[in-house]
Amino acid sequence: MFRFELLKKDPSCEARLGKIFTPHGEVTTPVFMPVATQGTVKSLIPETVHELGAEMILTNTYHLYLRPGHDIIRNLGGLHKFMNWSSPILTDSGGFQVYSLGALRKITDNGVVFQSHIDGSRHFITPELAVEIQEALGSDIMMSLDECTPYPASFEEAEKSLDLTVKWAKRCRSSKKNDHQFLFGIIQGGIYPELRMRALENISTNIGFDGYALGGLSVGEPKEEMLGITEMTAPLLPHDKPRYLMGVGMPEDIVACVGYGIDMFDCVIPTRCARNGLLFTNREKVVIKHARYRDDDSPVDSTCDCYTCRNYTRAYLRHLYMAKEILAMTLNTIHNIRYFMHLMERIRSAIKDGIYQEFKNSFFEKSRDTVISQQI
Amino acid sequence: MFRFELLKKDPSCEARLGKIFTPHGEVTTPVFMPVATQGTVKSLIPETVHELGAEMILTNTYHLYLRPGHDIIRNLGGLHKFMNWSSPILTDSGGFQVYSLGALRKITDNGVVFQSHIDGSRHFITPELAVEIQEALGSDIMMSLDECTPYPASFEEAEKSLDLTVKWAKRCRSSKKNDHQFLFGIIQGGIYPELRMRALENISTNIGFDGYALGGLSVGEPKEEMLGITEMTAPLLPHDKPRYLMGVGMPEDIVACVGYGIDMFDCVIPTRCARNGLLFTNREKVVIKHARYRDDDSPVDSTCDCYTCRNYTRAYLRHLYMAKEILAMTLNTIHNIRYFMHLMERIRSAIKDGIYQEFKNSFFEKSRDTVISQQI
Numbered sequence: 231m232f233r234f235e236l237l238k239k240d241p242s243c244e245a246r247l248g249k250i251f252t253p254h255g256e257v258t259t260p261v262f263m264p265v266a267t268q269g270t271v272k273s274l275i276p277e278t279v280h281e282l283g284a285e286m287i288l289t290n291t292y293h294l295y296l297r298p299g300h301d302i303i304r305n306l307g308g309l310h311k312f313m314n315w316s317s318p319i320l321t322d323s324g325g326f327q328v329y330s331l332g333a334l335r336k337i338t339d340n341g342v343v344f345q346s347h348i349d350g351s352r353h354f355i356t357p358e359l360a361v362e363i364q365e366a367l368g369s370d371i372m373m374s375l376d377e378c379t380p381y382p383a384s385f386e387e388a389e390k391s392l393d394l395t396v397k398w399a400k401r402c403r404s405s406k407k408n409d410h411q412f413l414f415g416i417i418q419g420g421i422y423p424e425l426r427m428r429a430l431e432n433i434s435t436n437i438g439f440d441g442y443a444l445g446g447l448s449v450g451e452p453k454e455e456m457l458g459i460t461e462m463t464a465p466l467l468p469h470d471k472p473r474y475l476m477g478v479g480m481p482e483d484i485v486a487c488v489g490y491g492i493d494m495f496d497c498v499i500p501t502r503c504a505r506n507g508l509l510f511t512n513r514e515k516v517v518i519k520h521a522r523y524r525d526d527d528s529p530v531d532s533t534c535d536c537y538t539c540r541n542y543t544r545a546y547l548r549h550l551y552m553a554k555e556i557l558a559m560t561l562n563t564i565h566n567i568r569y570f571m572h573l574m575e576r577i578r579s580a581i582k583d584g585i586y587q588e589f590k591n592s593f594f595e596k597s598r599d600t601v602i603s604q605q606i
Numbered sequence: 607m608f609r610f611e612l613l614k615k616d617p618s619c620e621a622r623l624g625k626i627f628t629p630h631g632e633v634t635t636p637v638f639m640p641v642a643t644q645g646t647v648k649s650l651i652p653e654t655v656h657e658l659g660a661e662m663i664l665t666n667t668y669h670l671y672l673r674p675g676h677d678i679i680r681n682l683g684g685l686h687k688f689m690n691w692s693s694p695i696l697t698d699s700g701g702f703q704v705y706s707l708g709a710l711r712k713i714t715d716n717g718v719v720f721q722s723h724i725d726g727s728r729h730f731i732t733p734e735l736a737v738e739i740q741e742a743l744g745s746d747i748m749m750s751l752d753e754c755t756p757y758p759a760s761f762e763e764a765e766k767s768l769d770l771t772v773k774w775a776k777r778c779r780s781s782k783k784n785d786h787q788f789l790f791g792i793i794q795g796g797i798y799p800e801l802r803m804r805a806l807e808n809i810s811t812n813i814g815f816d817g818y819a820l821g822g823l824s825v826g827e828p829k830e831e832m833l834g835i836t837e838m839t840a841p842l843l844p845h846d847k848p849r850y851l852m853g854v855g856m857p858e859d860i861v862a863c864v865g866y867g868i869d870m871f872d873c874v875i876p877t878r879c880a881r882n883g884l885l886f887t888n889r890e891k892v893v894i895k896h897a898r899y900r901d902d903d904s905p906v907d908s909t910c911d912c913y914t915c916r917n918y919t920r921a922y923l924r925h926l927y928m929a930k931e932i933l934a935m936t937l938n939t940i941h942n943i944r945y946f947m948h949l950m951e952r953i954r955s956a957i958k959d960g961i962y963q964e965f966k967n968s969f970f971e972k973s974r975d976t977v978i979s980q981q982i
Contacts, residue, residue, distance in 0.1 A: 269925065273932040275913075298925040302901050306921055314917045525678050537651075541690045545682055549645065549674040556649040556935055 232370075232412040232440055234472045240580075242587040244465050244491030247578055250472055252318045252370040253410050254310060255285070259472060259493035260581075262484065262574050263288040263320060264567055265501060268297070269313040271567070272501050273559040276315045282536070282564065283571035286318040286370075288496040291363055292327030296346050296353075300366035308368030320496070321369035322476070323360045323402075323416075326378050326445075337377060339394065357401035365407060373443065374402035376416040381451040388420030395445075396432045403437050414474060415439035417463060418446045421455045426463050434468055441472040444492075448477040457486055464491040481510065481573055485593050488577050489586060500570045504562035507551045510569040512596065516544070518562070523548040536568035537561075608746075608788040608816055610848045616956075618963040620841045620867030623954055626848055628694045628746040629786050630686060631661070635848060635869035636957075638860065638950050639664040639696060640943055641877060644673070645689040647943070648877050649935040652691040658912070658940065659947030662694040662746075664872040667739055668703030672722050672729075676742035684744030696872070697745035698852075699736045699778075699792075702754050702821075713753060715770065733777035741783060749819065750778035752792040757827040764796030771821075772808045779813050790850060791815035793839060794822045797831045802839050810844055817848040820868075824853040833862055840867040857886065857949055861969050864953050865962060876946045880938035883927045886945040888972065892920070894938070899924040912944035913937075 238247040248259040264271045264279060267290045271279045279287065289309065294300060303312050310316055325342070328335055332344030332353075341356035360375035375398050379391040395418045406413050415433040419425030434442055444463055447456045460475060464487070467473045474494035475487050484495050500510065509516040511531035516523075518530075529539040530547065538547070538561040550558035580589035614623040624635040640647045640655060643666045647655045655663065665685065670676060679688050686692055701718070704711055708720030708729075717732035736751035751774050755767040771794045782789050791809040795801030810818055820839055823832045836851060840863070843849045850870035851863050860871050876886065885892040887907035892899075894906075902920040914923070914937040926934035956965035 268929045268931055269922075270931050270933045273936070275933070275936065293929075297929060298900060298921065302921065305901060306903050306919060312919070312922055312925075314922075524674060525681060527682050543682060543688070545674065545678065546645075546688055546690075549688075553644045553669075553673060555644055555646050556932055557646045557651070559932055560649070560651065560936070 234441065234470065236470060238581060240586040241584055243489045243590075245488050245581045245586040246491060246493060247581040248472065248493055250318070252412070254316060254318045254370055257285045257318055258578060260488045260574060260577050261286055261494050262570050263494065263496040264570075265496055265498045266313070266315075268293045269309065271563070272505065273556070273563045274567075276313065278564065279315075279567065280317065282567045283575065284567065286320060287315065288320045288322065289367070289369070290327055291321045291324035291360065291367065292331065294367060295324060295363050296348055300363045304366040304368070310368060318370040320371040321364045321367055321373065323373040323375040324355060324363065325360070325375050328355060329378055329380075337394070339397065357398040358405040361402050361405045361413070365411060369411060371441065372411055372413050374399045374413060374415050374439070376418055376445055378449065379418050379420045379446040381420070381449045383420050385422055385425070388422055388425055391420070392418045392425050392429055396429070399433055399437055403439065412440035414441040414443050416443045416445040416476070417467075420446060421451055421459060423459070423462060426459060430463065430466055439471070441474060442467045443474040443476050445476050447475065448479055453483070456483070460487050460492065461490045467491070481570070482594065482597055484573065485577065485590055489590050500566035501563050504566040505559045507558070507562065509562060510566055518544065518547050518551050530565055531569075534565065534568060534572070536565050538565040608786075610817065610846065612846060614957060616962040617960055619865045619966075621864050621957045621962040622867055622869060623957040624848065624869055626694070628788070630692060630694045630746055633661040633694055634954060636864045636950060636953055637662055637870050638946050639870065639872040640946075641872055641874045642689070642691075644669045645685065647939070648881065649932070649939045650943075652689065654940065655691070655943065656693065658943045659951065660693075660943065662696060663691060664696045664698065665743070665745070666703055667697045667700035667736065667743065668707065670743060671700060671739050672724055676739045680742040680744070686744060694746040696747040697740045697743055697749065699749040699751040700731060700739065701736070701751050704731060705754055705756075713770070715773070733774040734781040737778050737781045737789070741787060745787060747817065748782075748787055748789050750775045750789060750791050750815070752794055752821055754825065755794050755796045755822040757796070757825050759796050761798055761801070764794075764798055764801055767796070768794045768801050768805055772805070775809055775813055779815065788816035790817040790819050792819045792821040792852070793843075796822060797827055797835060799835070799838060802835060806839065806842055815847070817850060818843045819850040819852050821852050823851065824855055829859070832859070836863050836868065837866045843867070857946070858970065858973055860949065861953065861966055865966050876942035877939055880942040881935045883934070883938065885938060886942055894920065894923050894927050896924075906941050907945075910941065910944060910948070912941050914941040
């Protein structure tokens with residue numbers, strides 16, 4: 231049932247247009263997945279997320295495992311039904327949050343022990359359990375449990391971490407029980423090209439998954455490192471499988487990495503920035519609390535077709551934000567998600583037309599102009 | 607342009623069916639107005655409020671005067687445009703919030719001095735300014751500035767307070783500048799029938815307004831006092847004008863007071879309770895955080911037609927609430943407002959059918975059964 235179809239490759243770079251087929255519908259790539267950490271894209275009903283153009287969302291296994299618990303979600307008919315989202319869902323493995331949120335964590339060959347950030351309860355996650363939880367949730371795409379190599383890490387540390395990730399990847403692959411959910415492998419290796427190559431060989435050639443993710447990036451390393459590793463690694467991943475760059479990113483990172491051959495992205499940036507009053511536009515980033523917007527009767531972005539831009543002024547959005555109104559978060563999130571979805575539409579359209587390199591150059595030129603005009 | 611039409615009076619009690627005509631549309635009474643304190647019904651987009659059946663909302667003059675300021679709203683085209691709500695709006699006078707939220711307030715014959723609860727700035731509100739602010743906002747129904755007599759108050763205190771309210775009412779009436787906004791007078795007098803009678807005579811017979819509100823109720827007095835004063839006063843108000851019981855209330859209070867001849871209600875109960883996880887149903891009040899709902903696959907109310915009940919389980923709503931998700935507030939608010947709107951539909955239908963007394967008895971019988979079954 232799961233299938234990836236490569237529809238087109240841009241002649242001038244690695245950018246690809248594709249389609250992922252899942253039991254919950256099709257997803258056109260390159261795709262950006264809004265993040266629904268606890269089973270909700272914060273502040274939006276799922277119909278709105280869908281209308282904004284989102285075809286697939288990401289939810290966090292760690293959070294749902296701890297609360298409300300994967301057994302409860304399974305018994306209620308699975309995550310799609312639970313959260314009223316009938317399109318595809320990707321679940322992460324929970325590994326990243328164990329490392330970033332869990333307390334007193336201890337990693338052994340067999341798995342990872344940690345304390346819940348909610349109530350301090352102790353948990354032991356093995357690769358097999360990570361798959362079992364995701365099977366209970368019923369996501370369309372599951373991720374293997376990995377050790378997310380931190381930055382900075384020495385070559386030896388990154389190598390040890392990669393070895394563990396490879397072992398766990400094998401165990402995840404073996405423990406998967408059903409055919410209607412698909413499992414992605416994760417390429418680690420820190421910022422070391424040699425280790426990334428080794429990861430590629432082990433994860434894709436030796437084990438083999440339904441798709442591949444680049445992990446351990448966007449974890450604090452300089453942006454050039456992230457871009458460099460992605461540029462080097464992505465084109466070497468199997469051409470007939472989707473390629474997913476985890477946790478990325480800013481619009482300019484997405485535009486760059488599509489050019490390196492990445493098909494899938496996820497990031498909290500549009501939603502988190504929205505809640506903090508930072509709004510994306512093609513011209514500038516609007517910090518809505520600024521006093522200059524107090525009587526501004528224009529929309530956030532006059533070229534944007536979203537509900538927020540069609541119905542509200544910057545002055546009203548500023549008022550809601552200053553008054554700490556919940557609706558501020560909703561309206562801002564609608565706009566930012568729409569910005570990202572529209573960006574992905576433009577990206578796909580450029581690849582379709584075989585002009586991705588031009589699109590990319592023009593995008594960065596405009597961004598540069600914006601930066602300069604903001605400095606002036 | 608403003609007009610009130612009495613469509614029907616129930617033969618067995620004081621309940622009335624009516625229609626208010628405003629420049630922004632018609633409102634069928636008895637009506638319940640959801641509260642949009644700062645220019646938003648908390649957590650909902652206005653289209654949703656409208657779809658739930660709300661025909662008129664209430665916004666708070668005090669809050670909008672302080673932030674963003676009535677001049678800004680006037681310059682942006684008025685409150686309807688500012689908040690994207692094209693149906694009728696009633697604004698309170700700001701008086702109640704000056705007394706309950708403002709600091710260091712000092713009342714003189716001329717007006718009231720207070721400090722903003724937001725930034726401590728000093729303000730002086732006169733009856734004329736209260737009208738001017740509401741004219742700037744452009745609401746359909748404005749309220750006169752009154753002194754809300756606190757509870758408890760001695761007869762002498764209540765009398766003095768009433769005298770001031772009457773003086774201010776005259777000044778509000780004289781200062782009103784345009785014809786497309788309508789001004790209601792407020793009947794004070796505390797819990798003293800003699801003073802309520804005097805207020806009636808002064809406010810309605812001597813001055814005369816487009817409609818009349820009962821004020822100074824639901825301010826801490828025993829519920830029997832509120833019901834008693836309303837039962838006594840409401841039927842004596844002019845029959846050809848709308849009657850508004852300010853700040854009321856619980857479903858059972860609304861059902862009782864419609865029977866006394868009240869046409870209009872507003873209260874934060876449905877919205878505030880929703881945010882606190884208390885959900886109204888005809889059978890019981892659902893405290894959504896209770897552990898018993900953790901795996902409950904039924905909707906909040908299987909007889910409810912709202913978006914929340916049609917799409918989500920109690921288990922999901924509990925999860926959102928426990929996880930402090932914004933969507934919890936949105937989905938709960940949708941349900942509670944729909945409960946109140948549906949109650950008003952049932953009330954109007956019973957009056958139309960001339961069976962309000964039966965409806966009321968049956969409503970209280972069911973409430974009693976619920977209370978008893980909850981005690982068991």
